[in-house]
Amino acid sequence: MENQIQLVSVVGPTASGKTGLSVELAKHFHGEIVSADSMQIYRGMTIATAKPTKEEQQGIPHHLMDFLPADSEYSVAMFVEDARRCINEINGRGKLPFVVGGTGLYVDSLLNHIQFHGEHRDEALTAQLWGEFEKNGLEPLLNQLEAFDPQTAARLRIEKNPKRVIRAIEFYRTTGMTLTEQNERSRKEQSPYRAVKIGLNFRDRERLYERINLRVDCMLEQGLLQEAQAVLSSPLSATSVKAIGYKELAPYFKGEAALEECIEKLKRETRRYAKRQLTWFRRDKEIHWLYVDEFDSFEELYNAAVHIINKGLLYG
RNA sequence: GGCGACAUAGCCAAGUGGUAAGGCACGAGUCUGCAAAACUCUGAUGCGGCGGUUCAAAUCCGCCUGUCGCCU
Numbered sequence: 239m240e241n242q243i244q245l246v247s248v249v250g251p252t253a254s255g256k257t258g259l260s261v262e263l264a265k266h267f268h269g270e271i272v273s274a275d276s277m278q279i280y281r282g283m284t285i286a287t288a289k290p291t292k293e294e295q296q297g298i299p300h301h302l303m304d305f306l307p308a309d310s311e312y313s314v315a316m317f318v319e320d321a322r323r324c325i326n327e328i329n330g331r332g333k334l335p336f337v338v339g340g341t342g343l344y345v346d347s348l349l350n351h352i353q354f355h356g357e358h359r360d361e362a363l364t365a366q367l368w369g370e371f372e373k374n375g376l377e378p379l380l381n382q383l384e385a386f387d388p389q390t391a392a393r394l395r396i397e398k399n400p401k402r403v404i405r406a407i408e409f410y411r412t413t414g415m416t417l418t419e420q421n422e423r424s425r426k427e428q429s430p431y432r433a434v435k436i437g438l439n440f441r442d443r444e445r446l447y448e449r450i451n452l453r454v455d456c457m458l459e460q461g462l463l464q465e466a467q468a469v470l471s472s473p474l475s476a477t478s479v480k481a482i483g484y485k486e487l488a489p490y491f492k493g494e495a496a497l498e499e500c501i502e503k504l505k506r507e508t509r510r511y512a513k514r515q516l517t518w519f520r521r522d523k524e525i526h527w528l529y530v531d532e533f534d535s536f537e538e539l540y541n542a543a544v545h546i547i548n549k550g551l552l553y554g
Numbered sequence: 555g556g557c558g559a560c561a562u563a564g565c566c567a568a569g570u571g572g573u574a575a576g577g578c579a580c581g582a583g584u585c586u587g588c589a590a591a592a593c594u595c596u597g598a599u600g601c602g603g604c605g606g607u608u609c610a611a612a613u614c615c616g617c618c619u620g621u622c623g624c625c626u
Binding site: 252275276277286287311312313314315316317318340341342343344346347350352353354355359393394396397398399400401402405409417420421424443475476477479480481482483506507508510511513514515517518521 | 579580581582583584585586587588589590591592593594
Protein backbone atom coordinates (compact mmCIF):
# COMPACT_ATOMS: atom_id res chain seq x y z
CA MET A 239 0.00 0.00 0.00
CA GLU A 240 1.13 3.51 -0.63
CA ASN A 241 0.98 4.72 2.91
CA GLN A 242 3.13 1.94 4.23
CA ILE A 243 6.29 3.13 5.89
CA GLN A 244 9.43 1.90 4.21
CA LEU A 245 12.04 0.43 6.52
CA VAL A 246 14.98 -1.93 6.65
CA SER A 247 15.40 -4.80 9.07
CA VAL A 248 18.67 -6.48 9.88
CA VAL A 249 18.40 -9.78 11.69
CA GLY A 250 20.61 -12.75 12.46
CA PRO A 251 22.05 -14.76 15.31
CA THR A 252 24.06 -13.26 18.10
CA ALA A 253 27.64 -12.36 17.16
CA SER A 254 26.90 -12.35 13.44
CA GLY A 255 27.78 -8.67 13.07
CA LYS A 256 24.38 -6.98 13.01
CA THR A 257 25.56 -4.00 15.01
CA GLY A 258 28.54 -3.08 12.88
CA LEU A 259 26.72 -3.54 9.62
CA SER A 260 23.59 -1.69 10.60
CA VAL A 261 25.47 1.36 11.87
CA GLU A 262 27.30 1.67 8.55
CA LEU A 263 24.07 1.20 6.65
CA ALA A 264 22.28 3.76 8.77
CA LYS A 265 25.07 6.25 8.05
CA HIS A 266 24.78 5.63 4.35
CA PHE A 267 20.99 5.71 4.16
CA HIS A 268 20.42 8.51 6.61
CA GLY A 269 18.78 6.22 9.11
CA GLU A 270 18.14 5.62 12.78
CA ILE A 271 18.18 2.31 14.56
CA VAL A 272 15.31 0.71 16.45
CA SER A 273 16.73 -2.13 18.48
CA ALA A 274 14.68 -5.32 18.58
CA ASP A 275 16.49 -7.05 21.37
CA SER A 276 14.75 -8.30 24.47
CA MET A 277 17.82 -7.90 26.68
CA GLN A 278 19.57 -4.79 25.42
CA ILE A 279 16.58 -2.84 26.65
CA TYR A 280 17.89 -3.15 30.20
CA ARG A 281 20.27 -0.73 31.83
CA GLY A 282 23.24 -2.22 33.58
CA MET A 283 23.24 -5.23 31.30
CA THR A 284 25.70 -4.02 28.74
CA ILE A 285 28.72 -6.27 28.38
CA ALA A 286 26.80 -9.55 28.38
CA THR A 287 24.23 -8.28 25.92
CA ALA A 288 26.94 -6.91 23.62
CA LYS A 289 25.22 -3.58 23.65
CA PRO A 290 27.00 -1.20 21.24
CA THR A 291 29.03 1.49 22.98
CA LYS A 292 28.62 5.16 22.16
CA GLU A 293 31.68 4.93 19.93
CA GLU A 294 30.27 1.94 18.11
CA GLN A 295 26.99 3.76 17.62
CA GLN A 296 28.92 6.48 15.76
CA GLY A 297 26.33 9.11 16.41
CA ILE A 298 23.51 7.10 14.92
CA PRO A 299 20.48 7.30 17.23
CA HIS A 300 19.65 3.93 18.79
CA HIS A 301 16.13 3.53 20.15
CA LEU A 302 14.65 1.03 22.60
CA MET A 303 18.06 0.25 23.98
CA ASP A 304 19.31 0.76 27.50
CA PHE A 305 16.16 2.48 28.73
CA LEU A 306 14.66 0.20 31.39
CA PRO A 307 15.80 -0.79 34.88
CA ALA A 308 16.60 -4.50 35.07
CA ASP A 309 13.65 -5.24 37.31
CA SER A 310 11.05 -3.92 34.87
CA GLU A 311 8.77 -6.35 33.13
CA TYR A 312 8.58 -6.07 29.39
CA SER A 313 6.91 -8.05 26.64
CA VAL A 314 6.39 -8.35 22.91
CA ALA A 315 3.21 -6.33 23.13
CA MET A 316 5.02 -3.45 24.80
CA PHE A 317 7.84 -3.71 22.33
CA VAL A 318 5.52 -3.48 19.35
CA GLU A 319 3.84 -0.43 20.82
CA ASP A 320 7.14 1.30 21.59
CA ALA A 321 8.67 0.38 18.27
CA ARG A 322 5.71 1.69 16.32
CA ARG A 323 6.04 5.00 18.06
CA CYS A 324 9.77 5.14 17.32
CA ILE A 325 9.29 4.26 13.68
CA ASN A 326 6.64 6.92 13.24
CA GLU A 327 8.91 9.51 14.78
CA ILE A 328 11.88 8.53 12.67
CA ASN A 329 9.72 8.54 9.60
CA GLY A 330 8.42 11.95 10.60
CA ARG A 331 11.98 13.22 10.67
CA GLY A 332 12.37 12.02 7.12
CA LYS A 333 14.83 9.34 8.10
CA LEU A 334 14.90 5.64 7.32
CA PRO A 335 14.10 3.32 10.23
CA PHE A 336 16.38 0.30 10.69
CA VAL A 337 14.88 -2.44 12.84
CA VAL A 338 17.90 -4.34 14.08
CA GLY A 339 17.94 -7.20 16.50
CA GLY A 340 18.06 -10.86 17.28
CA THR A 341 14.74 -11.29 19.03
CA GLY A 342 12.78 -12.89 16.24
CA LEU A 343 9.44 -12.72 17.99
CA TYR A 344 9.80 -8.99 18.45
CA VAL A 345 10.84 -8.30 14.87
CA ASP A 346 8.12 -10.46 13.34
CA SER A 347 5.36 -9.23 15.60
CA LEU A 348 6.24 -5.68 14.68
CA LEU A 349 6.64 -6.16 10.94
CA ASN A 350 3.66 -8.48 10.56
CA HIS A 351 1.52 -6.14 12.61
CA ILE A 352 0.44 -8.75 15.10
CA GLN A 353 -2.58 -7.65 17.10
CA PHE A 354 -2.36 -7.79 20.84
CA HIS A 355 -5.21 -7.41 23.24
CA GLY A 356 -5.06 -4.41 25.58
CA GLU A 357 -4.13 -5.41 29.10
CA HIS A 358 -5.65 -8.85 29.00
CA ARG A 359 -3.46 -10.82 31.30
CA ASP A 360 -4.92 -12.72 34.20
CA GLU A 361 -2.13 -13.60 36.58
CA ALA A 362 -4.42 -15.32 39.04
CA LEU A 363 -5.92 -17.55 36.39
CA THR A 364 -2.50 -18.38 35.02
CA ALA A 365 -1.27 -19.35 38.46
CA GLN A 366 -4.32 -21.50 38.98
CA LEU A 367 -3.82 -23.25 35.64
CA TRP A 368 -0.19 -23.95 36.49
CA GLY A 369 -1.42 -25.47 39.72
CA GLU A 370 -3.76 -27.75 37.80
CA PHE A 371 -0.96 -28.70 35.47
CA GLU A 372 1.35 -29.64 38.33
CA LYS A 373 -1.37 -31.71 39.96
CA ASN A 374 -2.94 -33.49 37.00
CA GLY A 375 -0.58 -33.05 34.10
CA LEU A 376 -1.21 -31.59 30.68
CA GLU A 377 -3.96 -33.87 29.42
CA PRO A 378 -6.88 -32.30 31.36
CA LEU A 379 -5.80 -28.84 30.23
CA LEU A 380 -5.60 -29.98 26.63
CA ASN A 381 -9.11 -31.41 26.91
CA GLN A 382 -10.31 -28.14 28.33
CA LEU A 383 -8.76 -26.25 25.43
CA GLU A 384 -10.16 -28.70 22.94
CA ALA A 385 -13.69 -27.82 24.01
CA PHE A 386 -13.45 -24.32 22.60
CA ASP A 387 -10.39 -24.30 20.33
CA PRO A 388 -9.84 -27.76 18.83
CA GLN A 389 -7.33 -26.46 16.29
CA THR A 390 -4.93 -25.04 18.82
CA ALA A 391 -5.48 -28.05 21.05
CA ALA A 392 -4.55 -30.42 18.24
CA ARG A 393 -1.39 -28.47 17.55
CA LEU A 394 -0.35 -28.27 21.16
CA ARG A 395 -1.15 -31.91 21.75
CA ILE A 396 1.84 -32.73 19.58
CA GLU A 397 3.99 -30.08 21.11
CA LYS A 398 3.10 -30.86 24.74
CA ASN A 399 4.16 -27.39 25.79
CA PRO A 400 2.44 -26.46 29.07
CA LYS A 401 3.30 -22.78 28.77
CA ARG A 402 1.47 -22.46 25.47
CA VAL A 403 -1.50 -24.55 26.50
CA ILE A 404 -1.99 -22.41 29.57
CA ARG A 405 -1.64 -19.20 27.60
CA ALA A 406 -4.21 -20.44 25.07
CA ILE A 407 -6.71 -21.11 27.85
CA GLU A 408 -5.91 -17.85 29.59
CA PHE A 409 -6.36 -15.99 26.32
CA TYR A 410 -9.79 -17.45 25.72
CA ARG A 411 -10.99 -16.93 29.28
CA THR A 412 -9.89 -13.29 29.37
CA THR A 413 -10.80 -12.18 25.87
CA GLY A 414 -13.62 -14.52 24.94
CA MET A 415 -11.78 -15.15 21.71
CA THR A 416 -9.86 -18.28 20.78
CA LEU A 417 -6.25 -18.12 19.70
CA THR A 418 -7.32 -19.47 16.32
CA GLU A 419 -9.77 -16.62 15.83
CA GLN A 420 -7.18 -14.16 17.03
CA ASN A 421 -4.65 -15.42 14.50
CA GLU A 422 -7.12 -15.10 11.66
CA ARG A 423 -8.00 -11.60 12.72
CA SER A 424 -4.34 -10.69 12.88
CA ARG A 425 -3.62 -12.01 9.44
CA LYS A 426 -6.28 -9.80 7.89
CA GLU A 427 -4.57 -6.68 9.11
CA GLN A 428 -2.30 -5.06 6.61
CA SER A 429 1.13 -4.25 7.92
CA PRO A 430 1.86 -0.53 8.13
CA TYR A 431 5.43 -1.26 7.09
CA ARG A 432 7.18 -2.37 3.97
CA ALA A 433 10.48 -3.89 4.99
CA VAL A 434 13.61 -4.81 3.13
CA LYS A 435 14.88 -7.69 5.22
CA ILE A 436 18.52 -8.57 5.53
CA GLY A 437 19.70 -11.65 7.41
CA LEU A 438 23.23 -12.38 8.50
CA ASN A 439 24.37 -15.98 8.61
CA PHE A 440 27.39 -18.19 8.03
CA ARG A 441 27.78 -20.91 5.46
CA ASP A 442 29.95 -22.75 7.95
CA ARG A 443 28.27 -22.87 11.34
CA GLU A 444 31.64 -23.42 12.99
CA ARG A 445 32.71 -19.91 11.96
CA LEU A 446 29.79 -18.46 13.90
CA TYR A 447 30.55 -20.60 16.91
CA GLU A 448 34.18 -19.50 16.87
CA ARG A 449 33.06 -15.89 16.90
CA ILE A 450 30.76 -16.55 19.81
CA ASN A 451 33.50 -18.23 21.82
CA LEU A 452 35.86 -15.39 21.07
CA ARG A 453 33.34 -12.78 21.98
CA VAL A 454 32.72 -14.34 25.36
CA ASP A 455 36.46 -14.17 26.01
CA CYS A 456 36.38 -10.50 25.04
CA MET A 457 33.48 -9.88 27.38
CA LEU A 458 35.50 -11.34 30.23
CA GLU A 459 38.34 -8.98 29.42
CA GLN A 460 35.91 -6.09 29.41
CA GLY A 461 34.79 -6.91 32.92
CA LEU A 462 31.93 -9.35 32.53
CA LEU A 463 32.63 -10.81 35.96
CA GLN A 464 32.11 -7.50 37.71
CA GLU A 465 28.99 -6.75 35.71
CA ALA A 466 27.63 -10.19 36.46
CA GLN A 467 28.22 -9.77 40.16
CA ALA A 468 26.36 -6.47 40.12
CA VAL A 469 23.46 -7.78 38.04
CA LEU A 470 23.10 -10.99 40.03
CA SER A 471 22.86 -9.09 43.28
CA SER A 472 20.23 -6.65 42.05
CA PRO A 473 16.50 -7.18 41.49
CA LEU A 474 15.61 -8.60 38.08
CA SER A 475 12.41 -9.06 36.14
CA ALA A 476 11.05 -12.30 34.73
CA THR A 477 12.63 -11.35 31.41
CA SER A 478 15.98 -10.03 32.52
CA VAL A 479 16.80 -13.04 34.73
CA LYS A 480 16.84 -15.11 31.58
CA ALA A 481 19.70 -13.18 30.01
CA ILE A 482 22.61 -15.34 29.00
CA GLY A 483 25.82 -14.17 30.62
CA TYR A 484 25.01 -13.88 34.30
CA LYS A 485 23.18 -16.93 35.56
CA GLU A 486 25.84 -19.16 34.04
CA LEU A 487 28.44 -17.51 36.24
CA ALA A 488 26.43 -17.76 39.44
CA PRO A 489 27.83 -21.16 40.45
CA TYR A 490 31.32 -19.68 40.29
CA PHE A 491 30.41 -16.80 42.59
CA LYS A 492 28.83 -19.23 45.03
CA GLY A 493 31.98 -21.32 44.97
CA GLU A 494 30.10 -24.29 43.54
CA ALA A 495 31.94 -24.54 40.25
CA ALA A 496 35.22 -23.57 38.66
CA LEU A 497 35.28 -20.43 36.56
CA GLU A 498 36.41 -22.40 33.51
CA GLU A 499 33.37 -24.64 33.69
CA CYS A 500 31.02 -21.69 33.95
CA ILE A 501 32.64 -19.99 31.00
CA GLU A 502 32.28 -23.14 28.91
CA LYS A 503 28.64 -23.32 29.90
CA LEU A 504 28.16 -19.68 29.00
CA LYS A 505 29.68 -20.23 25.57
CA ARG A 506 27.59 -23.31 24.97
CA GLU A 507 24.37 -21.58 25.97
CA THR A 508 25.19 -18.72 23.63
CA ARG A 509 25.84 -21.12 20.76
CA ARG A 510 22.55 -22.88 21.37
CA TYR A 511 20.77 -19.56 21.49
CA ALA A 512 22.28 -18.61 18.13
CA LYS A 513 21.05 -21.87 16.66
CA ARG A 514 17.51 -21.21 17.88
CA GLN A 515 17.62 -17.72 16.41
CA LEU A 516 18.58 -19.17 13.04
CA THR A 517 15.71 -21.64 13.23
CA TRP A 518 13.35 -18.77 13.81
CA PHE A 519 14.63 -16.50 11.05
CA ARG A 520 15.09 -19.20 8.44
CA ARG A 521 11.39 -19.65 7.93
CA ASP A 522 10.94 -16.05 6.77
CA LYS A 523 11.25 -16.35 3.02
CA GLU A 524 11.46 -12.60 2.55
CA ILE A 525 14.85 -12.36 4.18
CA HIS A 526 17.80 -11.69 1.89
CA TRP A 527 20.54 -13.75 3.46
CA LEU A 528 24.12 -12.60 3.46
CA TYR A 529 26.64 -15.26 4.37
CA VAL A 530 29.37 -13.44 6.21
CA ASP A 531 32.02 -16.08 5.56
CA GLU A 532 31.51 -15.78 1.82
CA PHE A 533 32.80 -12.23 1.77
CA ASP A 534 36.47 -11.39 1.80
CA SER A 535 35.99 -8.17 3.69
CA PHE A 536 33.48 -6.13 5.60
CA GLU A 537 33.52 -3.73 2.66
CA GLU A 538 32.14 -6.38 0.33
CA LEU A 539 29.51 -7.46 2.80
CA TYR A 540 28.49 -3.87 3.26
CA ASN A 541 28.30 -3.26 -0.48
CA ALA A 542 26.13 -6.32 -0.95
CA ALA A 543 23.78 -5.06 1.75
CA VAL A 544 23.64 -1.59 0.22
CA HIS A 545 22.80 -3.17 -3.11
CA ILE A 546 19.94 -5.20 -1.64
CA ILE A 547 18.51 -2.18 0.13
CA ASN A 548 18.75 0.03 -2.95
CA LYS A 549 16.96 -2.57 -4.99
CA GLY A 550 14.35 -3.06 -2.31
CA LEU A 551 13.67 0.63 -1.87
CA LEU A 552 13.44 1.18 -5.61
CA TYR A 553 11.17 -1.75 -6.18
CA GLY A 554 8.89 -0.67 -3.37
C1' G B 555 58.97 -56.53 34.46
C1' G B 556 54.78 -58.24 38.00
C1' C B 557 49.73 -57.70 39.88
C1' G B 558 44.92 -55.58 39.47
C1' A B 559 40.88 -52.66 37.47
C1' C B 560 38.56 -50.80 33.37
C1' A B 561 37.46 -50.53 27.87
C1' U B 562 29.37 -49.48 25.53
C1' A B 563 27.31 -43.28 20.25
C1' G B 564 31.06 -36.86 20.30
C1' C B 565 31.00 -36.91 26.01
C1' C B 566 28.97 -39.12 30.71
C1' A B 567 26.70 -43.69 31.53
C1' A B 568 22.94 -48.25 32.77
C1' G B 569 22.99 -53.07 31.47
C1' U B 570 26.47 -59.87 34.40
C1' G B 571 23.58 -65.10 29.04
C1' G B 572 18.01 -63.83 25.67
C1' U B 573 18.47 -60.03 21.41
C1' A B 574 21.68 -52.22 23.60
C1' A B 575 18.14 -47.63 29.46
C1' G B 576 18.98 -42.63 30.38
C1' G B 577 21.46 -37.78 30.43
C1' C B 578 24.41 -34.00 27.92
C1' A B 579 26.24 -32.12 23.34
C1' C B 580 25.30 -31.96 17.96
C1' G B 581 21.49 -31.54 14.09
C1' A B 582 16.33 -30.43 12.64
C1' G B 583 11.78 -28.05 14.03
C1' U B 584 7.49 -25.39 16.69
C1' C B 585 6.46 -20.38 17.86
C1' U B 586 0.79 -14.41 18.16
C1' G B 587 1.79 -10.77 25.75
C1' C B 588 7.79 -14.19 30.05
C1' A B 589 11.04 -15.46 23.65
C1' A B 590 18.65 -14.74 25.53
C1' A B 591 11.88 -18.28 27.06
C1' A B 592 9.13 -22.83 26.73
C1' C B 593 8.61 -27.14 23.97
C1' U B 594 8.99 -31.34 20.02
C1' C B 595 11.81 -34.74 16.99
C1' U B 596 16.54 -37.14 16.07
C1' G B 597 21.71 -41.26 16.98
C1' A B 598 25.02 -47.75 18.10
C1' U B 599 22.73 -54.27 12.87
C1' G B 600 26.23 -52.99 17.53
C1' C B 601 29.17 -52.75 23.26
C1' G B 602 38.29 -52.00 21.99
C1' G B 603 40.24 -56.34 18.44
C1' C B 604 40.55 -61.67 17.32
C1' G B 605 39.13 -66.46 18.59
C1' G B 606 36.23 -69.91 21.74
C1' U B 607 31.88 -71.91 24.85
C1' U B 608 26.41 -71.74 23.97
C1' C B 609 20.25 -72.59 20.59
C1' A B 610 21.57 -67.49 22.24
C1' A B 611 27.28 -63.27 24.61
C1' A B 612 28.02 -56.27 25.65
C1' U B 613 27.37 -59.92 29.36
C1' C B 614 31.24 -66.50 30.28
C1' C B 615 36.61 -68.24 28.76
C1' G B 616 41.46 -67.29 26.23
C1' C B 617 44.82 -64.21 23.68
C1' C B 618 45.99 -59.30 21.87
C1' U B 619 45.70 -53.84 22.16
C1' G B 620 44.84 -49.46 25.03
C1' U B 621 44.00 -46.58 29.60
C1' C B 622 44.47 -46.11 34.77
C1' G B 623 46.25 -47.69 39.53
C1' C B 624 49.50 -50.41 42.65
C1' C B 625 54.16 -53.13 43.27
C1' U B 626 59.41 -53.98 42.03
